[in-house]
Amino acid sequence: MRIAVIGTGYVGLVAGTCFSETGNSVICVDVDERKVQRLQEGHIPIYEPGLEELVSKNVEEQRLIFTTDVDRAVRESLIIFIAVGTPPGEDGGADLKHVLTAASSVGKAMNGYKIIVDKSTVPVGTARKVASAIAAETTHPFNVVSNPEFLKEGAAIDDFMKPDRVVVGTDDPRVAEIMKELYSPFVRTGNPIIIMDVASAELTKYAANAMLATRISFMNEMSRICERVGADVTKVREGIGTDSRIGMPFLFPGCGYGGSCFPKDSRAIISTAEELGYPFRIMKAVEEVNGEQKRVLFEKASAFYKGGLAGKIFAIWGLAFKAKTDDVREASALVLIEQLLSAGAIVHASDPEAIETSRAVLGDRVKYFDHSYDALEGASGLFVATEWNEFRNPDFEKMKALMKTPVIFDGRNLYKPSTLAEYGFKYFRIGAPGVE
Numbered sequence: 306m307r308i309a310v311i312g313t314g315y316v317g318l319v320a321g322t323c324f325s326e327t328g329n330s331v332i333c334v335d336v337d338e339r340k341v342q343r344l345q346e347g348h349i350p351i352y353e354p355g356l357e358e359l360v361s362k363n364v365e366e367q368r369l370i371f372t373t374d375v376d377r378a379v380r381e382s383l384i385i386f387i388a389v390g391t392p393p394g395e396d397g398g399a400d401l402k403h404v405l406t407a408a409s410s411v412g413k414a415m416n417g418y419k420i421i422v423d424k425s426t427v428p429v430g431t432a433r434k435v436a437s438a439i440a441a442e443t444t445h446p447f448n449v450v451s452n453p454e455f456l457k458e459g460a461a462i463d464d465f466m467k468p469d470r471v472v473v474g475t476d477d478p479r480v481a482e483i484m485k486e487l488y489s490p491f492v493r494t495g496n497p498i499i500i501m502d503v504a505s506a507e508l509t510k511y512a513a514n515a516m517l518a519t520r521i522s523f524m525n526e527m528s529r530i531c532e533r534v535g536a537d538v539t540k541v542r543e544g545i546g547t548d549s550r551i552g553m554p555f556l557f558p559g560c561g562y563g564g565s566c567f568p569k570d571s572r573a574i575i576s577t578a579e580e581l582g583y584p585f586r587i588m589k590a591v592e593e594v595n596g597e598q599k600r601v602l603f604e605k606a607s608a609f610y611k612g613g614l615a616g617k618i619f620a621i622w623g624l625a626f627k628a629k630t631d632d633v634r635e636a637s638a639l640v641l642i643e644q645l646l647s648a649g650a651i652v653h654a655s656d657p658e659a660i661e662t663s664r665a666v667l668g669d670r671v672k673y674f675d676h677s678y679d680a681l682e683g684a685s686g687l688f689v690a691t692e693w694n695e696f697r698n699p700d701f702e703k704m705k706a707l708m709k710t711p712v713i714f715d716g717r718n719l720y721k722p723s724t725l726a727e728y729g730f731k732y733f734r735i736g737a738p739g740v741e
């Protein structure tokens with residue numbers, strides 16, 4: 306099939322690449338000329354495991370091209386995916402300006418029947434707005450489909466190539482068949498392609514992210530209760546996750562969820578509900594708990610250093626909002642760094658992939674280190690904010706020798722208190738006894 310993908314970010318680039326991997330001819334379009342030029346030169350603008358190899362393979366086999374020329378992409382394609390950003394607007398609702406601009410440009414370029422697929426996460430009713438934006442520019446026939454994306458950054462290729470399910474929102478059975486054909490190579494093990502009405506598909510994406518965010522905030526609240534009663538949330542997690550009605554995934558307490566999806570989508574569904582006169586009480590609480598959770602490490606440190614944090618050096622391990630990505634949008638580490646800087650502390654940060662993306666946000670108010678141990682030199686404490694594998698079994702002896710005072714505030718519960726006690730560290734965890 307001939308496919309265009311508008312927007313070559315985390316979702317568009319992965320989707321376009323994976324569609325080309327299954328034999329389709331894919332044209333990826335972006336308005337960011339620099340990004341397109343870099344892609345044409347073979348540079349991948351984001352860190353995503355496995356992506357670089359897959360892009361270069363499909364470019365070489367001439368199934369995947371990058372351009373800023375949206376007209377050409379639309380003219381040469383039957384199916385056009387819109388995968389541009391939907392950042393939060395001022396009222397918390399999703400800002401649709403990029404989606405609607407993309408829709409108009411599709412409309413202007415149309416030269417025959419097209420299927421336009423909303424891949425971006427968009428509120429209920431957006432497919433109708435996209436259809437109006439296209440219809441304002443063309444008399445050619447078209448269908449608008451909702452096909453939300455569920456991939457996780459850090460495992461995006463795997464998630465896209467082997468999705469748990471594919472959700473397609475359309476009322477047209479012929480379009481449903483074409484979408485099924487497109488996705489059939491990805492569900493060969495029998496995972497379902499679920500066809501539904503457009504509104505249900507649009508809402509499904511928000512419902513999924515809202516549910517996952519709820520599990521995290523639930524466990525974070527549970528961790529605070531654990532701390533007050535002297536219980537261990539890691540044990541409670543095991544105890545409830547083994548219940549088949551509950552399940553293990555997404556029960557890790559931590560220093561708050563971040564990323565480009567959970568915070569934005571939680572706020573957007575609250576805003577959609579509010580517009581409809583319905584107060585989404587659970588999600589409001591989920592968001593509030595998450596905001597507080599992003600202060601927990603800072604509060605633990607403020608309570609520990611009796612003389613205050615000003616003038617002290619603190620090391621941060623992990624800047625990305627989670628492991629295996631360079632994405633720092635709404636990352637807990639960045640919130641923590643702002644708190645430390647406001648308290649007058651000096652921040653030395655390290656991350657395997659997210660230094661450049663962090664520098665773009667924080668500038669040079671922070672000193673960055675390519676090697677995580679270098680960030681520890683002279684530090685009064687270490688904050689672990691991202692669960693990168695390389696932080697899981699570090700050389701504690703070496704760490705202790707580098708640090709001014711051996712103290713760790715662990716936002717991801719990576720270490721065993723007994724090990725840290727042996728090495729003479731003070732150790733603070735989330736919702737579980739440490740070494741105090």
Ligand code: NAD
Binds near residue numbers: 337425566
């Ligand atoms: P992103 O910011 O990484 O990429 C968006 C891209 O769209 C940018 O490269 C931007 O230059 C481009 N763009 C903007 N307007 C354009 C236009 N008119 N024409 C062409 N290109 C344009 O965003 P993302 O993280 O890939 O997210 C895209 C959408 O997918 C969002 O709605 C997001 O909520 C959703 N989503 C994201 C993830 C994720 O993990 N990142 C997962 C599932 C769904």
